[in-house]
Amino acid sequence: MGDGTEVDVSELEQMARRCRVDIVKMTHAAKSGHPGGSLSAIDCMVAIYGTCLRFDTSNPDWEDRDRFIMSKGHASPAMYSILHQMGVLDEDDIMGFRTLGSVCQGHVDMNWTKGVDFSAGSLGMGLSFGLGCALAAKMDSSDRRIWVMLGDGETQEGQIWEAAMAANYHNATNLRVIVDRNRIQNDDFMDVQMEIGDIGEKFRSFGWTVKEVDGHDMSSLVDVVDWANSEDGGPVAIVANTVKGNGVSFMENNPSFHGMAPDDEELRIALEELS
């Protein structure tokens, strides 16, 4: 889909629902992985992939594609579910998640999976990588856009703010960040671990243009993504207020499901809720 196409919000919602099904099935099969942060991120990712990301599913290496840098690489099930729904990965690929030799590695990896633009797993690095991609695009006079998804806990890494500072100085007008503001990190809620406060305000103080959005309201997400793409005054950040585990009742706002897979019974309930 390209800019200006009529967007069918309910179709995007259906795609997000199918992605959620993939996420719980994949993590259940692997008996490990990170469902919580995948479920919180998925609506944002569907809004971006489904409306504006220029990406050729038959040629994922197309060099003038837009880039999607999944910096919070543990939410790999979200990435794989999108690639599955778009036809880049098949059912066997995603169900092999985390097994020996699988194209679906534990954390997203550009060498293992077609359609993945960044090898993540170590938090705090993706925004710098995205900035490198953004300035390379400018040097090549290419209009490709770079989207970077960050976790909110991830913004505790100092390197994020090194990159935020550099992005504004270098006028990275083709760089867009979306922060999955689910207020939970690995061990617990952020306000227990180390609350970082107003993330949008911090980006703003580094010269970014920022908007907040309900990260599970598809029509608002479509609007804010469209707005971000129309902004050309500098780098843009979207803070998406989300719920970790969104869409599966017992995972919602539950820090335990950051890095724990559903068991058989939990899978049954989850699939029922998502049907």
Add this chain to the structure above:
Amino acid sequence: MSAPSSGGASRDGYGRGLLRIAHDPRVVVLEADLGKSTKSCHFRDEYPDRTVSLGIAEQNMMLFAAGMASSGKIPIASTFAIFTERAFEQVRNGIARPGLPVHICGSHGGIHTGTDGSSAQSIEDLAIYRTIPKMTVIHPCDDISAEELTAQLLDLNGPSYMRTARNKVPRMYEDGSKLKIGSGSVLREGGDLAIISCGVMVGVAISAAETLSRESINCTVVDMHTIKPLDIELIAKLSDSCGAFVSAEDHSVIGGLGGALSEWLSTNTSTPLEMVGVRDNFGQSGASSELMELMGLNEAGICEAARRAISRK
């Protein structure tokens, strides 16, 4: 920026090497507020559009470089050797793991750096970068070889780390000398012992070999400018022809050139090796020459090591 004919600092060669490959539009130079010191400043003067200043923020620089490399550029990033180490995990996970052709230059390596003192004297960089899969690790000995090896980075289809030195040392090469990444350069031939050296110790090794020849100990001297991949073919040949080795480096004896040699020799031969290098110690402020004497990185150190190695044959 031309060095006097009597000597050259490898960092100057790096600066000139960048200019030699500037014709390739993929080359992008990245700086972390030390361009005047690492000598990338000359590239900046001529090609400001392909030079990116990233401030005093090395971790960001490494991943920025990775992003550029993933977009078809050949980024070359420099800072002091010691400050590349702050971003070690970034280099490991962000650059080497995906195998991106990012070239890192750490200047001011070794205790030869001198008066700045121990905080600036990286004595472990060669060791740590050598442990990373896919990394090429290079340490030239003078400006001429540094220029040539920098120019060859263009053809290297993976990540690399090059250490350069701050101070001028006697030149080992002439303009137009042939040398190649991955192949040790034999600078002197002798059948009793092989001194395998790198960086500022190459010149010291040559003088030591001259001294030893007066004792009828005839030494081969190799400039092993590429520490990884190590030139095993040459080492195997010298193991047969000389039967004893000394390693000489301005670096810890743990894990650097001596470490690399000992790993190979001990698992493949019974040929003795003695190491000259920093003995698990930090440096301090002082003139290069004073520090090299103090820490045994000198001609006497190499000569003693040579006699020990020969007595173990």
